[in-house]
Amino acid sequence: MIYRRFVGFPGLENRNPFSEIENMRRQVERLYQGFLSPYARPAAGVFPLVNLTESKEHYALRAELPGVRSEDLDIQATANTLTLAGERKIPEEKQSAKYHRRERESGRFSRVITLPGEINPDKVEASLVNGVLTVVVPKAEASKPRQITVR
Amino acid sequence: MTDSKEIKVKEKQEATSPAQPTLEGLVFTPEVDIFEDEKAITLLADIPGVSPEMLNIDLRDNVLTISGDVARMDLSGEEWLTQEFETGRYYRQFTLSEVIDQNRIDAKLSQGVLRLSLPKVEKATPRKIAIKAG
Numbered sequence: 155m156i157y158r159r160f161v162g163f164p165g166l167e168n169r170n171p172f173s174e175i176e177n178m179r180r181q182v183e184r185l186y187q188g189f190l191s192p193y194a195r196p197a198a199g200v201f202p203l204v205n206l207t208e209s210k211e212h213y214a215l216r217a218e219l220p221g222v223r224s225e226d227l228d229i230q231a232t233a234n235t236l237t238l239a240g241e242r243k244i245p246e247e248k249q250s251a252k253y254h255r256r257e258r259e260s261g262r263f264s265r266v267i268t269l270p271g272e273i274n275p276d277k278v279e280a281s282l283v284n285g286v287l288t289v290v291v292p293k294a295e296a297s298k299p300r301q302i303t304v305r
Numbered sequence: 306m307t308d309s310k311e312i313k314v315k316e317k318q319e320a321t322s323p324a325q326p327t328l329e330g331l332v333f334t335p336e337v338d339i340f341e342d343e344k345a346i347t348l349l350a351d352i353p354g355v356s357p358e359m360l361n362i363d364l365r366d367n368v369l370t371i372s373g374d375v376a377r378m379d380l381s382g383e384e385w386l387t388q389e390f391e392t393g394r395y396y397r398q399f400t401l402s403e404v405i406d407q408n409r410i411d412a413k414l415s416q417g418v419l420r421l422s423l424p425k426v427e428k429a430t431p432r433k434i435a436i437k438a439g
Contacts, residue, residue, distance in 0.1 A: 220417030261312035285353035285417015
């Protein structure tokens, strides 16, 4: 809409010439917000944040879970979803400890990730190394890309 | 389910430094817990993705520097679907008010959490002085 007015004559019908500028400023601001910090607002807003990639054969999901032990982590897979649940425990320190800073958080978490295609839930592999969880999820035969030869 | 709170999602904090880094890439500020008792100052830092050989801890002139590099993920043959977090170096400095016994510093890294124990120098530990009635 803004373009039309830009291209045409600056609106004679515009009673307040500044409203257009104000409008434009807001649009630019919105553009910047999405442009400069695409990670400013996590898509789900649920812990843990995940990175998802795919290859021809599988999906790979990565999440940062420092201090979460593998026995406190529960991963479940269905035909096209993956559930990450667990608890991050921070052991109590001695009574005499005086805290200067306390930024690390503990608590439970649960997140369901819907994958774009069907997966093979029986062959999901997960590893937890240095606090980074990697889950490799093989795609179901039906959702793998297929090479089609032209005869 | 009610026995513990739910963990909230938190953005990784990008570190802001007045000096320009010479290395390219993102730098994050790790979240820490710091507590003190009569014997030592203990620091816990969340640095997921840092392996022990890529972690650097330095203490000089009462300034403690923690920096850790994260190995680049091998994404060959993979395409991005969603990226909610980024990886990069971790870097944070602290000024210590206590005199630390440098020889007894102990650092452990397990599951992406660093536990650093900084023992105070003997003379800094408070000593109870018995007062004799004269």
